[in-house]
Amino acid sequence: MSAGKPGFTPFKRLVIIGVGLIGSSIARAARKHGLAEEIVAVDRDADVRARVTALGLADRVTGDASKAVVEADHVILCVPVMANGALAAAIGPHLAKGAIVSDVGSVKGSVVRDVAPHLPKGIAFVPAHPVAGTEHSGPEAGFAELFVNRWSILTPPEGTDEAATARIRAFWEAMGANVEIMTPEHHDLVLAITSHVPHLIAYNIVGTAADMEKVTQSEVIKFSAGGFRDFTRIAASDPTMWRDVFLTNKDAVLEMLGRFNEDLLALQRMIRWGDGDGLHELFTRTRTIRRGIIASGQETPAPDFGRRSIPPAPGNVEPEKIR
Amino acid sequence: MSAGKPGFTPFKRLVIIGVGLIGSSIARAARKHGLAEEIVAVDRDADVRARVTALGLADRVTGDASKAVVEADHVILCVPVMANGALAAAIGPHLAKGAIVSDVGSVKGSVVRDVAPHLPKGIAFVPAHPVAGTEHSGPEAGFAELFVNRWSILTPPEGTDEAATARIRAFWEAMGANVEIMTPEHHDLVLAITSHVPHLIAYNIVGTAADMEKVTQSEVIKFSAGGFRDFTRIAASDPTMWRDVFLTNKDAVLEMLGRFNEDLLALQRMIRWGDGDGLHELFTRTRTIRRGIIASGQETPAPDFGRRSIPPAPGNVEPEKIR
Numbered sequence: 001m002s003a004g005k006p007g008f009t010p011f012k013r014l015v016i017i018g019v020g021l022i023g024s025s026i027a028r029a030a031r032k033h034g035l036a037e038e039i040v041a042v043d044r045d046a047d048v049r050a051r052v053t054a055l056g057l058a059d060r061v062t063g064d065a066s067k068a069v070v071e072a073d074h075v076i077l078c079v080p081v082m083a084n085g086a087l088a089a090a091i092g093p094h095l096a097k098g099a100i101v102s103d104v105g106s107v108k109g110s111v112v113r114d115v116a117p118h119l120p121k122g123i124a125f126v127p128a129h130p131v132a133g134t135e136h137s138g139p140e141a142g143f144a145e146l147f148v149n150r151w152s153i154l155t156p157p158e159g160t161d162e163a164a165t166a167r168i169r170a171f172w173e174a175m176g177a178n179v180e181i182m183t184p185e186h187h188d189l190v191l192a193i194t195s196h197v198p199h200l201i202a203y204n205i206v207g208t209a210a211d212m213e214k215v216t217q218s219e220v221i222k223f224s225a226g227g228f229r230d231f232t233r234i235a236a237s238d239p240t241m242w243r244d245v246f247l248t249n250k251d252a253v254l255e256m257l258g259r260f261n262e263d264l265l266a267l268q269r270m271i272r273w274g275d276g277d278g279l280h281e282l283f284t285r286t287r288t289i290r291r292g293i294i295a296s297g298q299e300t301p302a303p304d305f306g307r308r309s310i311p312p313a314p315g316n317v318e319p320e321k322i323r
Numbered sequence: 324m325s326a327g328k329p330g331f332t333p334f335k336r337l338v339i340i341g342v343g344l345i346g347s348s349i350a351r352a353a354r355k356h357g358l359a360e361e362i363v364a365v366d367r368d369a370d371v372r373a374r375v376t377a378l379g380l381a382d383r384v385t386g387d388a389s390k391a392v393v394e395a396d397h398v399i400l401c402v403p404v405m406a407n408g409a410l411a412a413a414i415g416p417h418l419a420k421g422a423i424v425s426d427v428g429s430v431k432g433s434v435v436r437d438v439a440p441h442l443p444k445g446i447a448f449v450p451a452h453p454v455a456g457t458e459h460s461g462p463e464a465g466f467a468e469l470f471v472n473r474w475s476i477l478t479p480p481e482g483t484d485e486a487a488t489a490r491i492r493a494f495w496e497a498m499g500a501n502v503e504i505m506t507p508e509h510h511d512l513v514l515a516i517t518s519h520v521p522h523l524i525a526y527n528i529v530g531t532a533a534d535m536e537k538v539t540q541s542e543v544i545k546f547s548a549g550g551f552r553d554f555t556r557i558a559a560s561d562p563t564m565w566r567d568v569f570l571t572n573k574d575a576v577l578e579m580l581g582r583f584n585e586d587l588l589a590l591q592r593m594i595r596w597g598d599g600d601g602l603h604e605l606f607t608r609t610r611t612i613r614r615g616i617i618a619s620g621q622e623t624p625a626p627d628f629g630r631r632s633i634p635p636a637p638g639n640v641e642p643e644k645i646r
Contacts, residue, residue, distance in 0.1 A: 106549075131549045134626035135613075141626065150548050180545070190538050193531070195549025200590060201524055202550070206609040208516070208579075208586045215513050221615045222503070225473055226429075226454045226518025227525070227557045229622045232613035234550045239606035246594045246602055256531075257591055261584075263531045267523060268580055271569045279569055283562035286529040290458075290555035292544045299552045303457035303464065305628035 004034035005174040011036040015072040017065050017087060019043045019052045020238070021133060022104045023078030024142030027057040029175040032144040042068045052139050066094045074171070076128075077103040077115070081244040085114030092118040100124045100164045106191060106241070108155040108184035110248035116157060124164030129153045129187065130177060131195070135236040148176030149297055155184040192252035196245055197260055199234050200253065203242075206235040327357035328497040334359040338395040340388050340410060342366045342375045343561070344456060345427045346401030347465030350380040352498040355467040365391045375462050389417045397494075399451075400426040400438070404567040408437030415441040423447045423487045429514060429564070431478040431507035433571035439480060447487030452476045452510065453500060454518070458559040471499030472620055478507040515575035519568055520583055522557050523576065526565075529558040 004010050014036035016023045023041070030036050041058035042065045043049050053061045062068050069075050069091045077084050084103060095101065101123055105111045108127050116125055132150035134141060152172040156165045169179045182190070209220045209228060220228065246253055270278040293299040300306050327333050337359035339346045346364070353359050364381035365388045366372050376384045385391050392398050392414045400407050407426060418424065424446055428434045431450050442448055455473035457464060475495040479488045492502045505513070532543045532551060543551065569576055593601040616622040623629050 131546045133548075136626045151545055153546070186537075190542050190546055191549060193535060193538055194543055194546040194551040198528060198550040198554055200594075201528060201587065202553075203606055203609050204587045204590055205521060205524060205583060206612050207590075207605050208583045210608065210612055211586075212516060212582075214509075215516055217612070217615070219513050220517055220612070221619050221621065222474055223454045223476070223513055223517040224616045224621050225456075226514060227521035228517040229613075229616050230525075230553055230557055231521055232609070232616055232622070233628060234553055235606075235609040236613040237606075239603050239610075242606050243599050243602045247597055247599055250594055250597075253594060254591065257587075259535075260528060260531045261587070263534075264524065264527045264580075264584070267527055267530075268577065271523075271573055271576060274570055274573075276566050276570055279566045280562050282530050283526055283558075283560075283565050285533065286526050286555070286558040287562075289529050289533055289540070289543070290552075290559040292540070293547045293552050293555055296544050298544065298547050299555070300630050303459045305556060305630050307623050307628050 008033070008035060008170055008174045010034055011074040011171075013038045013040060013072045013074075015040045015042060015065075015068050015075045016058070016078055017042040017068070017075065017091075018078035018083075019048055019057065019139045020078065021137055021141045022130065022146075023076070024052070024055070024057055024139040025144065025146040026076060026078065026104075026142075026175070027052075028142055028144035029147060031057075033174050035171060035174055036074070040068050040072070048139060055139055057139060057142075065091050069094050069096070069099070071096050073099050075099060075101045077101070077105075080238075080241045081105040081107050081110060081248050082114075083244075084111050085118070088115040088118035092120060092123075095120065095123050097122045100126060100167060102126050102128050102168055104128055104130055106195065106245050107249040108153075108187045112155065112157050112184050124161045125157065126160060126165050126168040127155045127157075127184065128168060128172065129155070129191070130172070131191075132177075133237075135233050137238040137241075145176065147172065150177055152177040152179050153187055154179060154181045155187050156181065157184070188249050188252045189256075192249060192256040193259075196249055196253050197256045199237065199242055200246065200257065201260070202231040202233075202235040205231050331356070331358060331493055331497045333357055334397040334494075336361045336363060336395040336397075338363045338365060338388075338391050338398045339381070339401055340365040340391070340398065340414075341401035341406075342371055342380065342462045343401065344460055344462075344464045345453065345469075346399070347375070347378075347380055347462040348467065348469040349399060349401065349427075349465075349498070350375075351465055351467035352470060354380075356497050358494060358497055359397070363391050363395070371462060378462060380462060388414050392417050392419075392422070394419050396422050398422060398424045400424070400428075403561075403564045404428040404430050404433060404571050405437075406567075407434050408441070411438040411441035415443060415446075418443065418446050420445045423449060423490060425449050425451050425491055427451060427453055429518065429568050430572040431476075431510045435478065435480050435507045447484045448480065449483060449488050449491040450478045450480075450507065451491060451495065452478070452514070453495070454514075455500075456560075458556050460561040460564075468499065470495065473500055475500040475502050476510055477502060477504045478510050479504070480507070511572050511575045512579075515572060515579040516582075519572055519576050520579045522560065522565060523569065523580065524583070525554040525556075525558040528554050
């Protein structure tokens with residue numbers, strides 16, 4: 001543990017429940033910046049616990065969440081969204097007075113609904129959603145810099161202790177994140193369009209391409225550099241996490257999907273009727289959005305995402321030329 | 324010019340008509356590997372010609388395609404798909420006997436239809452489509468290694484001189500590409516699902532996200548790391564090129580789009596009715612495809628495409644930590 005982030009008073013005992021990509025990244029970042037005097041990692045999966053121990057990610061690793069949270073001043077739930085309710089019910093009675101509970105779920109309305117009722121008085125609940133990640137899962141996939149220059153959205157329910165919210169904000173900022181505060185409802189709408197529907201259509205196009213009979217899977221794979229491969233990254237994300245997202249943010253996802261479908265029908269009609277000007281107009285407009293994302297530092301300006309070092313295919317004619 | 328690729332007899336005069344991302348990459352690769360004794364670049368846009376001259380991409384730069392092709396033994400049309408017909412009509416009468424004409428269009432049926440009738444007897448037409456590119460356009464965007472380990476698909480019409488096809492195959496292989504031969508019809512179907520429909524839905528989701536009233540554009544940009552930003556890359560591709568693709572590959576695109584929509588409706592229904600198992604099954608299956616693409620060398624295994632060096636946003640709390 002380092003001496004601690006200047007200006008951030010470390011938590012005494014930070015308990016991270018669920019040590020996947022996000023949980024393990026928090027453990028790494030908290031240790032790197034000295035944000036807790038003791039880090040306790042909890043996972044119900046013995047295999048994950050063994051890997052977390054081997055990776056040395058925490059001061060203590062356990063399978064018993066209820067015991068782990070006793071005397072913790074900060075508990076972060078890092079489990080799939082639908083697992084939060086049962087977890088909160090299990091740990092609720094054991095939480096120390098004054099503890100702050102947070103989470104990292106990609107849906108916030110359902111988490112507030114499922115978790116808050118199980119927390120005793122005197123426990124602050126400050127839900128958080130770090131908008132960061134990769135397509136890889138598990139404790140090996142995490143890294144301390146995952147949250148740097150990414151946004152973490154806090155959605156404290158009405159009446160949440162403001163000092164607790166400020167403390168969680170400082171915690172995320174100490175890990176390098178930018179913080180924004182909004183209502184759970186608005187969060188779920190914003191993420192439906194910036195994350196959930198994109199994942200859904202990525203999963204969908206990859207599924208469609210896998211099910212062709214006139215085009216073989218080998219052809220889909222070979223010629224994926226034409227655009228398809230960009231979609232496969234987010235379609236390789238954790239299935240359980242994403243199942244839960246769609247089941248719990250159903251209304252916002254269906255609303256945004258309705259918009260997407262409406263727009264796609266209009267586009268389909270332009271193609272059918274040969275409306276080249278309409279197509280050109282849209283294709284020009286969409287460039288602006290990418291420029292905005294690059295200018296805001298949320299994307300690299302390098303062509304092709306800066307993809308490099310693609311290993312040669314077996315039998316490739318000139319593998320020595322790959323750079 | 325180097326001494327020439329071993330085993331490849333250089334063309335005497337290679338004429339590249341249209342010097343954008345692809346045309347300029349061919350010019351660079353042909354020069355790097357000594358694939359032509361003389362490279363002539365043709366562009367109707369004076370500004371592009373000036374830039375090509377400044378970049379030193381060719382031995383000669385001109386705006387007059389008809390004059391340029393006289394005495395050329397290889398002419399490559401590198402213009403938007405719908406421009407090929409008029410271009411072929413213009414250059415047809417001036418082509419030297421024995422010349423091979425090729426192109427790089429993303430749609431092959433329409434190119435064969437539009438170009439072949441304008442070519443005199445004795446001229447071989449070997450259409451090609453290098454499945455490679457970036458979201459950037461123009462002569463500055465090209466690079467000699469663009470085709471390395473990518474596939475170039477040749478679609479010679481029935482009766483094409485086999486020696487000419489072999490020569491074009493060798494040309495692409497000398498630039499580092501793998502070559503596959505198929506009919507124009509099959510090409511257009513394969514590319515509809517691996518490239519055209521992915522581009523269409525990327526353009527569409529970016530358009531949908533830009534038109535929200537409950538979610539601001541600033542929010543879409545901020546929280547794009549949740550998945551949305553992956554789509555913006557291909558939605559930043561050249562509007563004219565893509566307009567032409569959709570107008571000329573209409574039937575295959577509409578067929579594949581129909582599949583996509585059918586599957587998306589099924590997915591939407593799973594969400595509405597809470598079919599978690601169905602969602603989980605699809606989300607698990609789609610991971611396999613990405614693994615195949617990575618194993619084939621068409622994609623990097625690095626998480627997040629290996630995105631790096633994202634510049635800090637103004638006001639980011641810890642810009643010095645970006646790696």
